[in-house]
């Protein structure tokens with residue numbers, strides 16, 4: 001099957017360091033509960049069933065691509081999906097993800113089993129095949145969690161306010177934390193390799209909890225795992241995006257990971273980030289809650305992000321984090337239109 005190329009896709013063009021005439025946009029969590037057609041599928045199946053049934057995962061991945069003029073798709077799954085077959089199955093039925101027994105002891109980390117994704121996570125590859133055969137012209141993004149973010153979910157047993165268990169592990173048993181982070185990096189690398197082989201044209205690593213550590217600790221504990229993932233993906237030749245929520249102070253280390261592009265949250269100005277990373281295409285970074293503001297503000301603030309993005313080596317428009325469940329789909333349509341109409345000043 002012919003895949004999208006930088007010649008055919010503005011998204012891939014930006015990631016290859018070119019300046020296409022159309023500014024690409026996709027949004028994190030674009031397949032989700034803010035869409036009535038998603039909620040309809042979700043009424044018939046649990047989140048876990050949707051993730052593990054290729055036809056359902058493909059259907060909800062395609063939904064936003066049918067409704068909006070988006071420049072990339074992202075396969076419907078979760079960063080926690082590969083942890084189930086490793087021996088840590090999360091329960092999503094109570095709202096946020098929960099582990100019945102959080103992993104706290106070295107023994108529990110050692111018991112996590114590295115798995116062969118083609119055997120244990122083949123449903124993800126199948127869903128990718130279904131999406132890329134229906135919309136071969138649209139680049140599909142594969143994804144995984146960054147080791148620190150995944151380790152937080154495992155050790156905290158779900159979301160957390162203070163991250164005290166994962167941090168206490170780092171501050172008391174650093175060598176145990178390093179071994180856990182390295183094992184997670186290995187599993188994510190395998191998972192991303194499978195997704196590219198199945199048809200994804202780009203990958204994104206989500207470090208949603210990058211902001212929880214001091215920058216020295218981030219460099220020491222979080223960066224090696226991300227760098228390992230990036231190095232393993234390099235031979236496959238697809239662009240590798242790193243999303244970092246919080247911690248722009250980590251920018252120099254984010255560049256050290258080998259990522260081809262950085263996706264940033266809404267707290268920074270892309271023009272400032274571009275000054276510190278002049279050769280790196282940037283992705284982002286509108287505050288998702290702007291889509292709950294007035295139409296005038298959506299347009300004004302989207303244009304401001306575009307102008308800052310113009311200072312970067314390339315700009316893929318995105319939100320600074322996932323779209324909220326309560327966002328009106330019309331607001332996203334307005335955003336996409338605004339971004340596609342915006343013309344660089346020079």
Ligand code: CP3
Pocket residue numbers: 027028029030031032033042047074075076077078079080092095096097143159206208322
């Ligand atoms: O971006 C996309 O459209 C692709 C799908 C995707 C999901 N999760 C689907 C999902 C992606 C890329 C993710 C990544 C993810 N999952 C992250 C990293 C990015 C981020 O948002 O920080 C994290 C931390 C998770 C873990 C997770 N999964 C949480 C905390 C929750 C519950 C809270 C919530 O927002 O609902 C989930 C569930 C989840 N993942 C849903 C979706 C669409 C909601 C499931 C439902 O319909 O009930």
